[in-house]
Amino acid sequence: MNVDKVLDAKGLACPMPIVKTRKEMKDMNSGQVLEIQATDKGASADLTAWAKSGGHELLEEQMDGDVLKFWIKKG
C-alpha cells in the first residue's frame, strides 16, 4: 500500500489517538493515505466511526502483535 505518512499513537489512551489522527489528516491532501499505529483497543471502533463521520475511507485494519494498524484515505 502507498502510505503517505505514518502516525505513531502507540501507548496513547483515548482520546489521543483520534486527536492526533485528526491533526495529521488536516495537513494532508485528499486521496493521501495515513497509517496509524495504536495500542488502545478502543481505537478500532472509534477510528472506524470517526473516519465514516468525517468522510474518510478506512482502507484496512490489521493486528500486529499488540499493535493495531489502520490505513485511512483522506476524503
Add this chain to the structure above:
Amino acid sequence: MSATAMTAAQVARKIMDNQPLFILDVRNGDAFADWKIEGGNIQYLNIPYFDLLDGVEEVIDQLPKDRDILVVCAKEGSSIMVADMLAEEGVETAYLSGGMKAWSEHLEPVKVGDLKDGGELYQFVRIGKGCLSYMAISGGEAAIIDATRMTDVFLNFAQEKGATIKHVFDSHLHADHISGGRHLAEATGATYYLPPADAKGVTFEYEALESGFEAGIGSSKVEALYTPGHTIGSTSFIVDDQYLMTGDILFIDSIGRPDLAGLAEDWVGDLRESLYQRYQALTDQLTVLPAHFMIMDELNEDGSVAKKLGELFKENHGLNIEDEQEFRDMVTKNLPPQPNAYEDIRKTNMGQITPEDEMQREMEIGPNRCAVR
C-alpha cells in the same frame, strides 16, 4: 472551574434512589446503542467525543439546567476532555471516574433478608452489567454463590462481617462474565463447587455439586437442586427453606436462554422441565433470587432483585406458556445477540485460558444477555 469526578458507586446510589440525572455519553454511536448506564430517571444525549474536538458550543443548548450532568465514555479519558471543555464554557458537569469499565465492575451490596439466629443474606448487584452474586452469613461463616471476578469486594465484605468464607458455589459455567469462584476459594481455603455436567473441560480441581447436596454455615444450610436448561449442569440453591437462587434459569421478568453453550435444541426440554415441574413442586413462598437482571424495572425500591416464586408463576411470561411448541420456539428462535466474547469467557471459566486483567475487562464489556423474554 474544572470538571469533578463522580464514582461508579455514587452513580449507582443515585440510580437506586431514583434521582434525576442527565448523561452525556461521548462514546461512538454503536457502543452507546449496545450498552449504556440505565436508570428510571435518566435522560440521555449521545455525541461521540470526536465530533466535539472543535468545540462544545453546539452541545450546550442541548444540556438541561435543572439536573446533574454526567459525562461518560469507555475509560474516562474522553469524558474528562469533554467535561473540561464544558467547564471552560461555564457549564458544570461531572465525569464518570473510570468510565464504563468502572461502571461494569461496580458491585453494590444489598441486604435481602435475615437468616435464623442472626444470620444475614446479601445480594451483590453488579448494576452496570446486571449480574447478581450472593453471600449468606451465619455464625461467623459465609457461603458465596455466583461470585464475579471482583473478588476483593467479597473478601473485604466477609472480613467486615467477621465471617470466614467456607463454601463457594457457581450455579453453572458462566458465559457472560468471568467467575471469581475459583480465586475466592484459593484465597480463603474454601471449597469450590461446580455442577459436574458443566465442568467437562475444566482444568482445575473442584468439588462436584450434585442435586441434594447440603452445605452448612453456622445455623443455616444451602441445598443444591438440579435444574438444567440454561446449561446442562445448571443448579439452583435453597437457603434455609426460604430463599431460592435460580441462577440463569429463572429471572424476574424473563427466563434463561438455552443456547450459550451451543445446544439450544437439546436443552429446551430440560429448561421446560426445570421451570414447569421442578420449580412448580416448590413452595410459592420461596423468595426467588436470580443470577441476573436485564432491565432496571426488575429492581425493587431498595435496589434488590427478588420476588416470591408464587408471584413469578402468575406474572412471568416465560412460566406461563402452556403450549410446548410455542415455548420451544420462544427459547430457540429469534434469540437476542450472544454476550460479548462468550466463548472466551467460557474458556476462562474452565481454566483453559488465562487472559490478563485488562483483557478480562474488555471481554466483559456489554450487557449480560443471558435471558429470553
